[in-house]
Amino acid sequence: MERQFEKELQDLRENLLKMGTLVEEAIANAVKSLVERNSDLARRTIECDCQIDQLEVKLEEKAVRLLALRQPMARDLRFIIKSVKIIASLERIGDHAVNISERALELNKEPPLKPYIDIPRMARAAQTMLKEALDAFINEDTALAFKVCHNDQIIDDLDDQILRELLTFMMEDPHTITRAVRIIQISKYLERIGDLATNIAESIIYMVEARDIRHGGYTKEDPK
Amino acid sequence: MSNLKIVWKLFLTQTSLIIISLLTIGIYAGISLKEHYLEQLVPQLTTNATLIRDIVAKELIDGKSDTIDFLTKRLGSKIHMRATIVDSGGTVLGDSEKDPTKMGNHLDRPEIREALRGKVGKSIRYSETLKTEMMYLALPVEIKYRIIGAVRVSLPLSKVEKMGGHIYEVIVWGAIIAALLSLGIGFILARRMGKPLIQMTMAARKMARGDFSELIRTDSKDEIGDLARSFNTMSIELQNKIETLTKQIRERQAILSGMIEGVIAINQDRRVILINSAAEEILNIPPGRALGRFHWEVIRHTRLNPLFQEVLETGAQKMEEIILHYGGERILRVQTAAIPGEGGTPWAMVAVFHDITQIRDLERVRKEFVANVSHELRTPLTSIKGFVETLRNGAVSDPEKSLRFLEIIEKHTERLNRLITDLLNLSQIESGKTEANNLKPVNLVDVVSRVISNFREIADQKGQKIKMNIPSVLPHVLADKERIETVMENLLDNAVKYTPNNGEVTVSAFEKDDGVQVEVADTGIGIPPKDIPRIFERFYRVDKARSRELGGTGLGLSIVKHIIETHGGKVRAESEAGKGSRFIFNLPKSPLL
Numbered sequence: 001m002e003r004q005f006e007k008e009l010q011d012l013r014e015n016l017l018k019m020g021t022l023v024e025e026a027i028a029n030a031v032k033s034l035v036e037r038n039s040d041l042a043r044r045t046i047e048c049d050c051q052i053d054q055l056e057v058k059l060e061e062k063a064v065r066l067l068a069l070r071q072p073m074a075r076d077l078r079f080i081i082k083s084v085k086i087i088a089s090l091e092r093i094g095d096h097a098v099n100i101s102e103r104a105l106e107l108n109k110e111p112p113l114k115p116y117i118d119i120p121r122m123a124r125a126a127q128t129m130l131k132e133a134l135d136a137f138i139n140e141d142t143a144l145a146f147k148v149c150h151n152d153q154i155i156d157d158l159d160d161q162i163l164r165e166l167l168t169f170m171m172e173d174p175h176t177i178t179r180a181v182r183i184i185q186i187s188k189y190l191e192r193i194g195d196l197a198t199n200i201a202e203s204i205i206y207m208v209e210a211r212d213i214r215h216g217g218y219t220k221e222d223p224k
Numbered sequence: 225m226s227n228l229k230i231v232w233k234l235f236l237t238q239t240s241l242i243i244i245s246l247l248t249i250g251i252y253a254g255i256s257l258k259e260h261y262l263e264q265l266v267p268q269l270t271t272n273a274t275l276i277r278d279i280v281a282k283e284l285i286d287g288k289s290d291t292i293d294f295l296t297k298r299l300g301s302k303i304h305m306r307a308t309i310v311d312s313g314g315t316v317l318g319d320s321e322k323d324p325t326k327m328g329n330h331l332d333r334p335e336i337r338e339a340l341r342g343k344v345g346k347s348i349r350y351s352e353t354l355k356t357e358m359m360y361l362a363l364p365v366e367i368k369y370r371i372i373g374a375v376r377v378s379l380p381l382s383k384v385e386k387m388g389g390h391i392y393e394v395i396v397w398g399a400i401i402a403a404l405l406s407l408g409i410g411f412i413l414a415r416r417m418g419k420p421l422i423q424m425t426m427a428a429r430k431m432a433r434g435d436f437s438e439l440i441r442t443d444s445k446d447e448i449g450d451l452a453r454s455f456n457t458m459s460i461e462l463q464n465k466i467e468t469l470t471k472q473i474r475e476r477q478a479i480l481s482g483m484i485e486g487v488i489a490i491n492q493d494r495r496v497i498l499i500n501s502a503a504e505e506i507l508n509i510p511p512g513r514a515l516g517r518f519h520w521e522v523i524r525h526t527r528l529n530p531l532f533q534e535v536l537e538t539g540a541q542k543m544e545e546i547i548l549h550y551g552g553e554r555i556l557r558v559q560t561a562a563i564p565g566e567g568g569t570p571w572a573m574v575a576v577f578h579d580i581t582q583i584r585d586l587e588r589v590r591k592e593f594v595a596n597v598s599h600e601l602r603t604p605l606t607s608i609k610g611f612v613e614t615l616r617n618g619a620v621s622d623p624e625k626s627l628r629f630l631e632i633i634e635k636h637t638e639r640l641n642r643l644i645t646d647l648l649n650l651s652q653i654e655s656g657k658t659e660a661n662n663l664k665p666v667n668l669v670d671v672v673s674r675v676i677s678n679f680r681e682i683a684d685q686k687g688q689k690i691k692m693n694i695p696s697v698l699p700h701v702l703a704d705k706e707r708i709e710t711v712m713e714n715l716l717d718n719a720v721k722y723t724p725n726n727g728e729v730t731v732s733a734f735e736k737d738d739g740v741q742v743e744v745a746d747t748g749i750g751i752p753p754k755d756i757p758r759i760f761e762r763f764y765r766v767d768k769a770r771s772r773e774l775g776g777t778g779l780g781l782s783i784v785k786h787i788i789e790t791h792g793g794k795v796r797a798e799s800e801a802g803k804g805s806r807f808i809f810n811l812p813k814s815p816l817l
Contacts, residue, residue: 010518017520024524127549
């Protein structure tokens with residue numbers, strides 16, 4: 001009985017990681033489709049999102065079943081509750097990958113405004129955050145989770161920088177406005193991905209340490 | 225001390241055996257000795273009784289009780305036995321040790337009663353009179369078949385008792401001595417047996433910890449000696465086996481860690497049981513993190529994990545190409561094989577990763593090269609063919625037109641010529657024609673100033689300055705002079721071409737630890753960062769239209785790279801778009817002559 005429960009938890013973990021991997025790939029492909037102006041890849045990325053959505057539904061159902069049938073306690077309970085939150089966050093990240101792909105499709109129809117420099121940099125930062133959040137999840141590594149929370153600042157700064165840069169483009173030449181706005185949107189999507197990765201990291205800290213650090217709940221001892 | 229147990233065991237068994245046997249023998253000996261003694265007493269008593277009877281018989285008939293008592297006392301003291309005479313009524317008539325008048329009627333004594341019935345009476349009992357255990361023997365005194373009395377002789381048994389006590393004493397002492405002896409022997413035996421046993425125990429404990437150095441020294445020929453010798457043989461054999469195994473494991477590890485291909489093995493529980501460092505690097509896993517964990521925990525890939533699972537379930541052999549997204553895109557070829565287990569399902573699986581990113585890149589470059597060569601050759605040829613046709617179709621009669629057309633044809637022919645020369649040069653360099661005997665010490669200052677002087681005219685036309693920034697004392701480099709001239713020509717040609725009017729080109733050189741470094745910098749249009757890694761590829765052009773317009777073949781930098789590399793040097797480019805580019809190469813110093 002106990003072993004069976006252990007197996008079911010393991011299964012939930014595995015599928016959650018599978019979902020995470022799908023999401024990681026979706027971001028990578030979305031950004032690639034934008035930078036390399038590959039509309040085919042953008043379309044494929046949009047199609048792939050239904051896999052992520054299906055996994056979300058399936059995993060949530062699994063988590064609810066576990067809660068109802070096993071009535072877990074302490075760590076297991078925190079794990080299942082926070083898994084549900086992480087699943088939701090991953091699904092939202094997947095949606096943002098779709099959004100980026102959609103903007104890429106639109107942008108690819110028009111001549112390039114300027115070479116993408118900060119957007120790939122931001123995408124890399126967001127991907128790293130998500131990767132580290134998932135690594136922290138597998139290894140129950142709260143130090144890494146804290147690092148993810150702090151790295152969010154990098155993405156926020158890049159977002160500001162992109163906004164300022166594109167404002168100058170728009171002010172100089174109104175013809176660039178449609179394209180610039182789309183790029184700004186992409187920048188916002190990436191910024192949101194960073195936030196969601198932070199949420200995942202916070203969930204992991206709660207899962208492992210049973211301590212809520214959301215909304216400024218840090219203590220002095222937490223790694224900076 | 226664990227050997228004490230053996231001493232005690234030996235001692236206790238030995239001693240108890242000895243004591244039991246001594247006791248049995250002692251008791252039996254005591255009893256039979258006593259019986260034997262008593263049996264010997266009977267004839268002695270009978271003889272004495274018969275003698276006394278014959279002497280006192282006459283007196284008894286006469287009934288002279290005084291004489292009887294006197295005779296009895298005398299005879300008794302002579303034979304050292306007690307003698308008693310009674311008449312047929314049981315009344316004591318004479319006794320060797322007491323006054324018969326004070327003794328009671330003896331008819332109740334069993335031996336007397338027997339004797340008075342005409343038989344030999346025998347009895348062993350406690351004498352109330354003498355207060356000791358006595359043996360009695362009585363004989364009837366018969367006269368003419370009439371019993372007129374009885375003669376009794378008796379002897380105290382204290383002698384017999386004493387003898388028995390002595391025997392028991394001997395037995396007890398014997399037992400004590402035997403016990404002490406057996407303790408000593410047991411101790412010695414235990415030492416002799418126990419010592420090798422203790423040694424073996426110690427050695428076995430050491431063996432368990434992996435120390436095989438201890439052998440048991442023994443010269444005894446018994447079973448314990450055999451055991452010790454077998455133990456030594458076993459220890460040596462085991463050591464050899466373990467050494468062989470360790471060596472095999474080390475060999476396997478050396479092979480695995482020396483492999484460029486990544487290797488990972490996963491068992492039926494889906495845990496990683498083996499991974500080499502190449503696999504850790506390729507899959508971006510921190511060293512040592514993966515071992516013993518689930519493969520889906522350490523590898524996150526949407527294709528790899530289902531592939532592993534499929535192989536573990538079906539045992540199928542698979543080969544696939546997958547793309548990794550982390551740290552730059554990489555293409556991997558994955559080969560899997562199942563390790564067969566009992567029954568149908570595999571026991572584990574092995575996957576081998578080849579990083580084929582470079583192979584794919586090379587394939588792409590080669591494909592592009594063929595396409596480019598064809599394109600580059602066809603473009604001037606098409607023009608030449610077109611203008612030749614126009615000339616033949618009548619334009620040849622128009623001197624003004626025909627001259628212009630011929631000039632164009634000449635220009636394209638020259639271009640073709642240049643292209644083919646470059647290609648030949650390149651293939652020559654690539655096939656390694658620059659051999660060691662062509663390498664001579666070259667003074668770079670000479671080469672650079674000569675090449676610069678060739679470009680002065682063109683530069684002056686564009687109002688460009690060519691600066692030379694070379695120290696007067698520069699070590700010679702070991703190089704093929706003509707080839708280095710080609711390198712400088714190509715680099716300066718590019719610099720002058722891509723620098724706008726009134727720009728500046730600087731050639732500088734300086735000594736470095738490992739050779740001489742030469743830099744050609746310009747203030748031209750620069751190269752976009754994404755193109756920098758590819759500009760040394762054949763026919764790669766940053767701006768195809770402009771390059772061709774300026775008369776480039778697309779092979780210049782490729783030639784530069786190959787020449788420098790055949791000299792054992794390195795070339796690279798730095799650039800900032802809009803501000804200029806800088807090409808840097810280094811050449812090895814010539815050894816001092």
